[in-house]
Amino acid sequence: MAIKDQLAKLDGLYSLTDREWVLEIHHCLTEPTCPTVVIRPEDLQIARYRVDTSSIEDGISRAVELVYREVVLGQEVGHGAPFTNADDKVWAEELALIRKRHA
Numbered sequence: 001m002a003i004k005d006q007l008a009k010l011d012g013l014y015s016l017t018d019r020e021w022v023l024e025i026h027h028c029l030t031e032p033t034c035p036t037v038v039i040r041p042e043d044l045q046i047a048r049y050r051v052d053t054s055s056i057e058d059g060i061s062r063a064v065e066l067v068y069r070e071v072v073l074g075q076e077v078g079h080g081a082p083f084t085n086a087d088d089k090v091w092a093e094e095l096a097l098i099r100k101r102h103a
Contacts, residue, residue: 003057006064009072010039016071016098019043023063025056037063044087070095074102 013021019041027035037059039049049066053059070077076099 001061003060006061009064009068012072013067017041017094021067023060025059027056035059039063039067041091044091045085046088046091048088048091071098074099 007023010021013019020043022040022042024038024040025035026038033054034052035054035056037051037053037056038047040046049063049070051059051062051066053062066077069075
C-alpha cells in the first residue's frame with residue numbers, strides 16, 4: 001500500500017484529539033539499516049508510536065497501524081512503549097478519555 005494511502009487512515013486524528021500530529025523519520029547515515037519512524041502529537045514529545053525497523057516504508061506502515069489501532073479504533077495496543085515522561089503521562093490521560101468515547 002502506498003504511503004499516501006496508509007496515512008489516509010489517520011485523517012480523523014485532529015477531530016479525535018484536538019491536536020496536530022506529525023510524522024518524523026530519523027535515518028542515521030552511519031546506521032542505514034535501522035531507520036526510526038515516530039508519529040506523535042505535534043506539541044508532545046512522546047515515543048509511544050515509535051518504530052525502529054529495516055526500512056522507512058515498513059516503519060511508516062507499522063507506526064500508522066499503532067496509531068490507527070490505539071487512537072482511531074480505541075484498541076489496547078500492547079507494544080511495550082511505556083508512559084514514562086511528563087508528556088507521556090499527559091497523553092495517557094487523553095488516551096483514556098478517547099477509549100471511553102469508543103466504549
